[in-house]
Amino acid sequence: MEPNFYSSLLSRRTLLLALAATSVNARAAPAEQAPRHSSVPGGVARIALGPAPSRPVAQQAQVPLLVVGDSSAWTAVVGIALAAPVGTAAIEVRISDAASRSLHYEVRPKKYREQRLRVAPGQVDLSAQDQARYEREREHQLKVMATFSAPPGGDSLAMAAPVGGPRSSSFGLRRVFNGQSRNPHSGMDIAAASGTPVLAPLAATVIDTGDYFFNGATVWLDHGGGLLSLYCHLSETSVRVGDVLRAGDRLGAVGATGRATGPHLHWGVMLNRTMVDPALFLA
Structure with missing residues (x-):
């Protein structure tokens, strides 16, 4: 014993x-604030701006940036493009009527994986009619992406996943369709059964809905300050432009519309007109 x-x-x-x-x-x-700092192509840089009595104005290449916080400490939350070069980058910041100043940050390298897929030939080599449709839709989408409304309150932008399920494809994955290389994957694919409810991950206003050639049935949400989110391949949408959603409100259901190999949700997050990794926003 x-x-x-x-x-x-x-x-x-x-x-x-x-x-x-x-x-x-x-x-x-x-716990680290969301989005988490990850200064790589496709990531997010959190740049401390210090205290100021009013919200500073920040921009990069004349595109306005999201600034969060309060008078005791402001932070610029900067989306970094997947195509951004590695090395030193800068933003311009102005506080009240003072002259603007440059703040620098470093973009570090990151290597993403590659995925090969087979899809219908007409979704890779577009007909003249489909190409014209895509270009019309792209012009409209660019206007949606330029949305910049009042920034949200607080300094944390933590999101809940809009649907439960395993990731069938992660952000940054370079896709090869039918042997032809395409741009890296600009969102997160979550596998789920057709009809599964898709929920708003954060309070938002609906700024666009539509049925698009590649994305299928789609919803765009505006969370404020140039922070947008995108939901594609839906089987149905349950919102209209102008609807104000709380976190957890239903916006549609999982489907396989547009260019999709099976039911799943393509979830994208955009900052300062740049698609970034949604995983950085997950609580």
Whole structure:
């Protein structure tokens, strides 16, 4: 019995020490604000702007940037394009009537995977009619992407996944359709059964709905300050332009419309007109 007694005592002591260490680590490392800082192509840079009595105005290449926080500490939240070069980048910041100043940050390299897919030939090599349709839709989408409304309050933009399920394709994946290389995947694909409800991950206003050649039935949401989100391949939409949604409100259902190999949700997140990794926003 004695060896078992000491073994039990040691086991309990080890468990208590482990729990204590976990507790200390939890206090030492508070939850990181969303979106998480990831200064890579396709990522998000959080740039501290310091205190100021009013919200600073920030821009990059004349595109307005999202600024969050309060008078004690402001932060510019900058989307980095997948095609952005590695190295030093800069934003312009102006506080009140003071002259603008440049703030620099570093873009680090990141390597994304590759995926090969087979789809209907007409969805790779477009007919003249389909190409014209795509170009019309693209022109309209560019206007939607330029939306910039009042920034949201607070400094955390944590989102819940709009639908449950495994990721069938991750952001940044370079796709090869029928042997032809295309642009990297600009969103997150989540596999789910057709008809599964799709929910708003964050409070928003509906700014666009439509049925598009590649994206199928689509909804665009505006979360404020140039932060937009996109939901594609839906089987149906349950919102209209102008609707104001709370986090968790239904916006549609999973489907396989447009260019899709099966039922799934394509979820995209855009910052300053740049598609970024949605995973950085997940709580």
